[in-house]
Amino acid sequence: MAAPPVTIESVDDPRIAEFRSIRERDLxxxxxxxxxxxxxxxxxxxxxxxxxRGFEAEKVLLLRNRVEGVSDIxxxxxxxxxxxxxxxxxxxxxxxxxxxxxxxxxxxxIERSESLLDCLPDRALVLVGCGxxxxxxxxSMFRNAxxxxxxxxxxxxxxxxxxxxxxxxxxVGSVLSVxxxxxGSALDILAALAAGGFDIWTLSPRGETDIRAISSSDRIALVxxxxxxxxxxxVLARFRSARIPQSAGLDSLNVAxxxxxxxxxxxxxxxxx
Numbered sequence: 047m048a049a050p051p052v053t054i055e056s057v058d059d060p061r062i063a064e065f066r067s068i069r070e071r072d073l074x075x076x077x078x079x080x081x082x083x084x085x086x087x088x089x090x091x092x093x094x095x096x097x098x099r100g101f102e103a104e105k106v107l108l109l110r111n112r113v114e115g116v117s118d119i120x121x122x123x124x125x126x127x128x129x130x131x132x133x134x135x136x137x138x139x140x141x142x143x144x145x146x147x148x149x150x151x152x153x154x155x156i157e158r159s160e161s162l163l164d165c166l167p168d169r170a171l172v173l174v175g176c177g178x179x180x181x182x183x184x185x186s187m188f189r190n191a192x193x194x195x196x197x198x199x200x201x202x203x204x205x206x207x208x209x210x211x212x213x214x215x216x217x218v219g220s221v222l223s224v225x226x227x228x229x230g231s232a233l234d235i236l237a238a239l240a241a242g243g244f245d246i247w248t249l250s251p252r253g254e255t256d257i258r259a260i261s262s263s264d265r266i267a268l269v270x271x272x273x274x275x276x277x278x279x280x281v282l283a284r285f286r287s288a289r290i291p292q293s294a295g296l297d298s299l300n301v302a303x304x305x306x307x308x309x310x311x312x313x314x315x316x317x318x319x
Contacts (some may be wrong), residue, residue, distance in 0.1 A: 049125045051113060054132040057139040062130055064152050065107050065141040068211065078155040079104070080209035082219070084147045085116055090219025091153050093121040100156045101222050103127045109137050109148025116149060153222075155209060162198055162227040163242050169178070169264045170197045171316060176232040176281065177272035178205040178301070185216025186302030187270070192220035194309040195318035200235050200267075201228040227239065232269075232281055239267045246285040248277050249308050251298045253289030257311045260288060266316065268308055273301050 054062055068081050082091045082103075094101040103123055107130045108116065121127050138144050158165075166172070173191050178184050184206050191199050199208075205228060206213065208221045236246055244265040249257075259268070269285070271277035276298070290299060290307050298304070313319040 047103040048120045048123045049128055050109070051120075051129045051131045051157050053110075054107070054130045054136060054140075057136060061128070062105075062107055062132075062140055064105070065140050065150055068150075072222075073249075075297050077207075078157065080155070080214060081211040082151040082153050082222075083149065083211060083215050085112075085119070085149050087214060087219040087222075088116060088149050088151055089119050090222045091151055092119050094222040095124075095127075096122060099222065099225075100158055102154050102156060104152040104154055105130065106151045107132065107137070107140070108150070109134060109145070112148040130158055162225055163238055164201070165225070166197055166242075166265075170244075170314075171312060171318065172196060172198045172200060172244070172267045173305065174200045174202075174232070174239070174269040175205050175269055175271075176202050176269065176277055177275070178270075180273055181206055181210050181238070182216050182300075183273060183300070183302045184208050184210075185221070187214040188213075188217040188220040188224055188226070188306050190306040190309050191224045191300070192217075193306070194313040196224065196309060196313075199224055199226040200239070201226065201234055202232040203229055204232075226300055232278070236267070236281065236285060240285075247312075248282055248287045248291070249304060250276055250282060250287050251289055251292075253287035255286065255288045256290045257290050257308050258315075259316055260312055262274065262316045267306075268312060269303050270301055270308075285288060 091103050095103050105128045110131045173196050244267040245263050246267050248269040
C-alpha cells in the first residue's frame with residue numbers, strides 16, 4: 047500500500063529538490079540515481095522495484111490531475127516511497143519547463159555484486175554497444191533488445207549512460223527491464239563473452255556475411271558501433287562481421303534502425319520471435 051499523496055505548494059520545498067531544473071542537471075551519474083518520466087516509465091519502475099531487478103523508486107512527483115490516472119501504478123509502490131503532488135504552475139516551476147506528462151519519479155540503480163556475464167542463461171542473445179554516445183540511439187537499442195528477446199545489453203566505458211533521462215524516455219522504460227552492464231573496453235567485453243562461449247558477430251555495412259545467413263547457436267553476441275564511424279578496426283579485424291543488405295548509394299543505416307533489423311534477424315534464426 048503506497049503512502050498517501052503529499053501536496054507540494056512551493057518550488058523551494060526541500061523534499062522535491064532532486065526534481066528541480068531536470069533539463070539542465072540530469073541526475074545521471076549521481077549515486078546511480080535517475081529521472082523516470084511519463085506513465086509508461088513509471089509503471090516499468092514500479093515493476094522493476096517489485097521484482098527486485100536492481101532498481102528502486104525513491105520518490106514520485108505528480109501533477110495533481112494525473113493522480114487518479116496513475117493510481118493503480120502508485121498503489122504498487124511500498125509506503126516508504128513518498129508520493130508528492132503539485133498544481134501545474136508549481137510543477138512547471140520545479141522542473142524548469144512545462145511538463146505536459148505530469149509524471150516524474152526519482153529512481154536508483156542498485157549495483158550488482160556479480161558479473162552480468164555470470165548471470166546469463168546457457169542459451170543467450172546479447173547486444174553489445176561500442177562508443178554509443180547518442181542518447182536517442184542508446185534508448186532505441188534497449189527498446190529493440192526488449193522487443194526481440196535479448197537477454198542483456200553490454201556497453202563499453204565510452205558509451206553514454208542509459209539512465210540519462212532522454213535515453214530512458216526513448217527506451218520506454220526498457221532500460222529498467224533489460225539487464226545491462228556498462229564498463230571496460232570493447233575488446234575486453236568481447237573477449238570475456240567469447241571466453242563464455244558466445245559467437246561474436248560485429249555489424250558493419252562492409253560485413254562479410256548477410257545477417258540473414260547467421261545460423262542458430264546457443265550463445266550469440268551482436269556488436270554495434272557509434273553513428274558514423276561504426277566499429278573500430280581492432281574489433282572488426284578480430285571477430286566475424288555481418289551486414290544488412292541495402293540499396294546501393296546509401297552508406298549505412300542509423301544504428302538504432304540497424305540494431306532493430308539485426309536483432310529481428312538473429313532472434314528469428316534462434317527461434318525467439
